[in-house]
Amino acid sequence: MTPLVHAEQAVLGAIFLKPGQLDQLSPWLRPEHFSRPAHTAIYAAMLKLKADGHPATATTAGAPVPLAWLTDTLREASMRTRGLTASHLHTLVSACPRPDHAPVYGRMVLEGAIHRSVAKHAARLHQAALDDGRAGTVEETLHHAQVLADVLADLARGWGAEARSVEPPVAYAPRAERPQPVGEQVLADEEFLLGCLASRPEQLLGLVRWLRPGDFSDPGHQQIYRALGALHHRGEPIDQLTVLWEVQRRGSLADGTLDAERVRRVCDPLVGLAAEHFGEQVVQASLVRTAALAAQQVGALASRDALAPGQLIGYALHALGPLDEVRHRLRLAHEAEPEPQRPASRPGAPPPAARIDAARARSRLAATSAPSTAVTTSCAALPDRHNHRSPS
Template identity: 50%
Template sequence: MDALFKGEQAVLGAVLLDPAQLHTLSWLEPTDFYRPAHQALFAAMRTLSAQERPTRGADGSVPLSWVTDTVSEAGHRVRGLSASYAHTLIAACPRPQNAPVYGRMVLEGSIHRTVTEHAVRLEHIARTDAEQHQVDDVLHHADFLAGVLGDLASRWGIEPRLILPPTSRRIATPSAPQVGPEHTEDERFLLAVLIDQPAAMAEVYDWLRPGDFADAGHGQIYRCLGALHHRGEPIDEVTALWEIQRRGLLADGSLSREHVESLFGGPGAGSAEWLGDQVIRASVVRTAAAAATAIRALAESEAVAPGRLIGHALHAFGPLDDVRARWNKAVRPPQAPPPEADRAVQVTAALARSPTPAISRSTALPLPDTAAGLPTRRSRAAGHP
């Protein structure tokens, strides 16, 4: 027995029994219904209501024409509807006055389906573009999903805010795909450059993090190189190996000697900044795929209420926002402030474009004595989508 299917039938049956209930369901859309026949029937009801068809007889009863006209109008949108199914809907409604509650069930199912649909699309785009590191397309779909979450929050009647999922109720997510050696070549080349060129670490240290590496071992080696750079110590094969050993990465099996030796003595040629950009681009795409996978798992769980689903989904975008900000810092470095002479010219030009008209004393209105005690109006900042 499908509760959502029964809820959709109950909503439609309630409106067929009492057309006035349609006004209490103004927030419900035909697309919120899962089955095309139900979408067509609800759209037909709204069309007939907008045309002000008579829904009550002289004695206050609902005329039979309300049912037959609804089925006829819906038949223009979908095939196979009959008057017998309308009577099935009427029989499926326990109490017409509970129509808003039934409608809330329909909207809840629609929210879960909508989030699932967009999360699956984002996950597919991220995994498809993983080879080419197409960051812009992935981020566009991520922003679109965030906007959808904001719209759904408004429809559900809540503010879009981040909600941390409790650890006791974590949703199981599908395992991430294995990263092959062909996906980590840029990481190996980058580490070789950082070890061979002492000044190269300064090019990526501010925005590249160990978690951006697909290979966990590469991330550990980068963490060691970053520690040497942070302490102001020289970076070469000997100091890097010493830092790796003193952190116990070889003893606990986090790194193998073959893994480490493959990076030492290799071709340390290339641009650390360019290689680092390739690494963080791949990190953006992987993080977007992971966020989409987590959001899809949340949306597919019927135990998660819509408000929590939206809040948990927005929270799942947190890691993506972090790596996205660092990628923007890498590809769009801050510009140096203009010289003082150029700045003065810019200020003068700006003032010339927007002159302030002078106010004569004769036309100026006097300020009341109580003006200081009046409250000021504050603008409301728009929330995150």
């Protein structure tokens, strides 16, 4: 028998011995906080009798408790569940170490209820994320994520704690969980999105506020999106070769994350569709994956009996932080108005002089604060690269 079951027996036994303690317990201890149906029925019966003005609940300290309190509770509880006997109630009485400690025993019961409630709603969120992942939707995930957040806030109020995010210590830090399986449609949407951006880079302006590299499920797609963003941010041309070169500079070819053929295929210039739709699909899939991971982490925290309710609630809210961030960006994606598109550069048009200077500056060696005479003389002997013209 677990300590929690002992605590449930003790608080019920204490109420049988001193019914007046219901005045201290009834404002915050509810029948659903008990883990066993029989205990739930007995406590609900006690509250019903108290509400009906049973004489035993008005018994003063030291006065004998009438036998009717036991028999009436048994009769009322038997209407809510089956199998209760008088001997069962006597077992509860004998399980109470100290009747005066009923509020402490009740607090133990409430702690167990908080852990169970968090675990239950985390499991529901995880299942909703799995279902939405297969269906390509996000509605159930968003609903259960909000329910879990509301439950945590309600539990914090019931416990008397502040509902705020608290980063857990290393001992309670969430462990890396196995990622949710990614469907072929998600990978196809990511490739289409990258192809759209490679063909029409000006569309990045409308996506960078709410689309992040981490939203892509495939590591290779993350690196291509980073390369596209870097090239666009620097104002450099974007095509299959420039993206491939940027990916290579970032080490993604060397570590095997990508290969040249795959980069060229993803950045197919024939793809010219609007990117907003595929961007929203990618963020939606990211939200579902993030929700599944957060639900696993919250469930793992709820299984730790050593965590006090205030700690559990704070750590659980911290685990939901990344999900809130993705949910916020998804709202931005739905609310965003199309950005005005820049006119595309004419094929074959020379790049602006400022772009040429910027590209060359990144390749120049930084000048030292006090160059030596030998270096100065050597540099002076070289032709001015800006005035040099290659033969036609």
